[in-house]
Amino acid sequence: MKSSRRWSTAIKSTLAVSALTFLAGCAKDAPQDTWQPAGPNAEKIDNLQRPVFYVAGIVGVIVFAAVAWVIFRYRDRGQALPEQTHGKPALEITLTVIPVLILIGVGVPTVGTIFDLAKTSDTEMTINVTGQQWWWEYDYPAVGDNADVYGISEPIVTSGQLVIPEDTKVLLRVTSRDVIHSYWIPKLNGKKDGVPGRVHLLRLEGSEPGIYAGQCTEFCGLSHAYMRMETVVLSKTDYAAWVANQLEPYASPSADNALAVEGEKLFLQQCARCHQVNGLLNPDGTPNIAAPDQYVVSGAAPNLTNLMTRNTFAGASWDLLTPECRDDVWNASSAEFGAKYLAGVSEDCLNQKDLREWLRNAPEKKPMYADPTKLTETGGKYRGMPALGLTEDQINAIVAYLLERK
Amino acid sequence: MITTGSKFLYGLGTATTVAAILWFIANDGGSIGVVALAFLAVALFFIGAIASFVRDGHVLSTETEAHASSNAAQRGVGRSWFPFGTAFATGMVAVGLVSSPGIFKVGICLQFAMLGEWLIKNWSDRASSNPAYNEKVRSWVVHPLEIPVGGSLLLAVIVLSFSRIMLSISKESGPIVFAIAGALVLFVGSMISVRRGASRRIVGALAGVVLVALSGAGIALALDGERHELTVAAEEDHFAHRPCGEEAEEADEDAGRAVSAKSSVAATVILRDGRLFAEMDGWAGELSAITLQRSNPSNILFINEDDHEHRMVVTYGMITEDLGGGVSKDTVLEACTSLIGKGGTQAVSVVIPKPSFASEEPYSITVPGVEGASIEIQVP
Numbered sequence: 001m002k003s004s005r006r007w008s009t010a011i012k013s014t015l016a017v018s019a020l021t022f023l024a025g026c027a028k029d030a031p032q033d034t035w036q037p038a039g040p041n042a043e044k045i046d047n048l049q050r051p052v053f054y055v056a057g058i059v060g061v062i063v064f065a066a067v068a069w070v071i072f073r074y075r076d077r078g079q080a081l082p083e084q085t086h087g088k089p090a091l092e093i094t095l096t097v098i099p100v101l102i103l104i105g106v107g108v109p110t111v112g113t114i115f116d117l118a119k120t121s122d123t124e125m126t127i128n129v130t131g132q133q134w135w136w137e138y139d140y141p142a143v144g145d146n147a148d149v150y151g152i153s154e155p156i157v158t159s160g161q162l163v164i165p166e167d168t169k170v171l172l173r174v175t176s177r178d179v180i181h182s183y184w185i186p187k188l189n190g191k192k193d194g195v196p197g198r199v200h201l202l203r204l205e206g207s208e209p210g211i212y213a214g215q216c217t218e219f220c221g222l223s224h225a226y227m228r229m230e231t232v233v234l235s236k237t238d239y240a241a242w243v244a245n246q247l248e249p250y251a252s253p254s255a256d257n258a259l260a261v262e263g264e265k266l267f268l269q270q271c272a273r274c275h276q277v278n279g280l281l282n283p284d285g286t287p288n289i290a291a292p293d294q295y296v297v298s299g300a301a302p303n304l305t306n307l308m309t310r311n312t313f314a315g316a317s318w319d320l321l322t323p324e325c326r327d328d329v330w331n332a333s334s335a336e337f338g339a340k341y342l343a344g345v346s347e348d349c350l351n352q353k354d355l356r357e358w359l360r361n362a363p364e365k366k367p368m369y370a371d372p373t374k375l376t377e378t379g380g381k382y383r384g385m386p387a388l389g390l391t392e393d394q395i396n397a398i399v400a401y402l403l404e405r406k
Numbered sequence: 407m408i409t410t411g412s413k414f415l416y417g418l419g420t421a422t423t424v425a426a427i428l429w430f431i432a433n434d435g436g437s438i439g440v441v442a443l444a445f446l447a448v449a450l451f452f453i454g455a456i457a458s459f460v461r462d463g464h465v466l467s468t469e470t471e472a473h474a475s476s477n478a479a480q481r482g483v484g485r486s487w488f489p490f491g492t493a494f495a496t497g498m499v500a501v502g503l504v505s506s507p508g509i510f511k512v513g514i515c516l517q518f519a520m521l522g523e524w525l526i527k528n529w530s531d532r533a534s535s536n537p538a539y540n541e542k543v544r545s546w547v548v549h550p551l552e553i554p555v556g557g558s559l560l561l562a563v564i565v566l567s568f569s570r571i572m573l574s575i576s577k578e579s580g581p582i583v584f585a586i587a588g589a590l591v592l593f594v595g596s597m598i599s600v601r602r603g604a605s606r607r608i609v610g611a612l613a614g615v616v617l618v619a620l621s622g623a624g625i626a627l628a629l630d631g632e633r634h635e636l637t638v639a640a641e642e643d644h645f646a647h648r649p650c651g652e653e654a655e656e657a658d659e660d661a662g663r664a665v666s667a668k669s670s671v672a673a674t675v676i677l678r679d680g681r682l683f684a685e686m687d688g689w690a691g692e693l694s695a696i697t698l699q700r701s702n703p704s705n706i707l708f709i710n711e712d713d714h715e716h717r718m719v720v721t722y723g724m725i726t727e728d729l730g731g732g733v734s735k736d737t738v739l740e741a742c743t744s745l746i747g748k749g750g751t752q753a754v755s756v757v758i759p760k761p762s763f764a765s766e767e768p769y770s771i772t773v774p775g776v777e778g779a780s781i782e783i784q785v786p
């Protein structure tokens with residue numbers, strides 16, 4: 001009696017845990033859900049994985065039920081050992097042929113999908129995607145159709161948020177500057193590793209304007225968990241506006257914004273050795289050329305020319321928008337989304353808290369190998385951004401300057 | 407009483423003591439080596455003393471009558487060719503002194519080896535009146551040295567012969583010759599293992615013949631010299647000048663630096679009918695401009711379909727070093743393939759640290775000698 005009660009408790013708690021685990025899979029707000037495709041590539045995967053999942057599920061249920069039934073039906077009740085036989089060709093052949101048929105049924109469409117997803121001949125736009133500890137850089141080369149059709153007359157370099165036109169077959173050339181990373185926007189396609197010295201191709205296409213979140217899916221060191229990314233899909237007209245804005249020439253802060261003028265000076269002293277701002281001039285009038293290759297292990301730091309046209313920073317791990325403004329953009333209908341995204345970050349919407357914390361002490365916010373006393377191994381180079389010891393006044397000036405970068 | 411066995415140990419002990427003193431002098435005092443050698447000497451003298459005490463273990467010290475009749479007390483005389491070897495080595499030393507230091511060094515080593523062998527042979531010949539037993543005693547002492555040293559020498563001869571043969575025969579016949587040789591070894595080996603009866607003598611003789619043939623071929627081909635391209639490259643002093651310049655003439659006829667081509671190429675550059683163009687994943691057709699990610703290793707593959715030999719040169723800006731005192735040095739950043747003939751393929755790998763707008767000259771891919779052949783490289 002006692003033991004059967006203990007058993008029923010065990011069974012009940014097992015059921016409860018399974019149900020909880022199962023329900024946890026049904027989150028309402030799940031931006032990285034592979035079951036909600038938002039583009040043709042992801043749909044192809046979905047069209048394959050659903051039937052496979054059902055087939056596997058049915059097979060699984062049958063097998064589990066059969067095992068459970070055998071365990072119960074033939075449990076040891078002290079009966080004599082049944083007759084032992086060896087070999088039953090008819091049964092064995094059947095049990096081999098059925099799985100083979102099922103696997104062929106699954107295999108043929110799988111191979112077809114693999115080839116479909118590897119196709120590159122229908123590419124309409126090509127973007128370079130480069131991973132490094134712990135953020136993604138995107139560069140939009142001014143080569144071929146990028147220049148001729150999409151108006152990218154000069155290369156555009158951004159980070160964190162990839163911006164692509166709607167219903168356009170984009171091909172990403174994925175690589176890495178240090179260790180292996182992996183690019184994955186679950187709603188748009190499968191994942192693709194970025195491997196140093198290799199270029200891997202990944203198709204990406206979104207059929208609905210909006211923001212699609214993802215996350216580096218290859219463990220890449222200390223801040224792997226803070227290496228996120230987003231892909232922003234804009235309608236074709238909005239995309240043209242976005243490109244035009246990115247290519248607009250640099251303008252120094254006007255004299256009546258004294259704080260931003262001060263910020264530009266500070267930026268040249270403190271930040272410009274790592275961060276490129278296209279068009280920024282040195283005090284002697286020569287163009288400023290950042291040299292991240294001398295200070296950072298990966299040889300790169302985010303290009304800040306148009307920082308405030310994106311909504312996130314530092315590996316898309318923090319928002320540049322306040323929570324209210326962010327919700328406004330994320331929850332916009334697809335008709336309104338473009339205009340809201342293109343508005344960028346205004347002074348009222350700027351997430352001052354996180355950006356200031358970053359400028360005050362970046363390695364404290366995001367773990368990075370940026371302790372200047374421990375850099376012998378890398379020849380004095382940082383992984384990530386070091387703490388620069390700025391005063392609050394300096395941070396005010398720099399924030400004022402950064403707010404104009406859009 | 408100093409018995410035959412203990413004599414050996416005392417001798418070794420003395421040699422070790424001398425070695426310890428020499429080590430001490432050579433290493434300016436205080437060294438772990440001296441301590442180790444001194445301990446070894448003490449241990450050897452100790453064991454030597456025990457060997458003396460027990461008359462090499464042949465007779466009990468109490469059995470005094472047996473002392474004279476024991477094996478250790480007998481003398482047999484064996485024949486030895488080590489005096490001849492020593493004399494030969496001495497001759498080599500003399501010849502080496504007047505001709506080349508190499509011969510002198512080999513002579514010295516050989517002299518030591520022969521003297522050592524002679525010493526041990528003499529010693530073991532006195533072990534007993536039984537020559538077979540004496541030979542066994544000798545082998546206990548010298549085999550741990552003779553076998554590894556002899557084996558290494560044999561290996562060195564084989565490796566050296568192989569390398570001389572490979573450097574001398576042409577690139578085309580090399581793979582065929584060595585494929586056949588490998589197949590033969592495999593075949594003979596399996597024959598021997600299948601036919602259990604094969605006598606040791608036959609196998610030994612076979613191995614001997616092969617060794618002689620191999621080293622003979624090695625010596626002959628070493629005298630014949632290396633194959634043409636290698637000789638030319640050496641004469642041209644291939645590494646003394648800028649390999650991308652016009653003056654580098656040596657061509658890699660059958661360009662083989664295409665390994666990276668198989669791994670991953672960022673762009674393929676083709677010279678065909680006097681036109682230079684690029685192909686890249688992601689763009690259809692022929693490109694006159696390519697894009698490479700900054701600060702990132704990129705492999706560029708060059709395919710020469712022209713009748714003449716050509717090389718591809720990638721130029722990506724200039725660095726200016728300040729040497730102080732108003733003097734600065736400009737270094738053009740460039741990378742190139744070697745000259746390759748028609749149908750040849752070669753890759754270069756470049757890491758471009760600065761964006762293209764940092765340079766006044768556009769970054770480019772060119773082929774020296776082909777007018778107007780240029781592809782722009784865009785680095786964002």
Ligand SMILES: [Cu+2]
Pocket residue numbers: 131132134180181182216217218219220224227
């Ligand atoms: Cu990563």
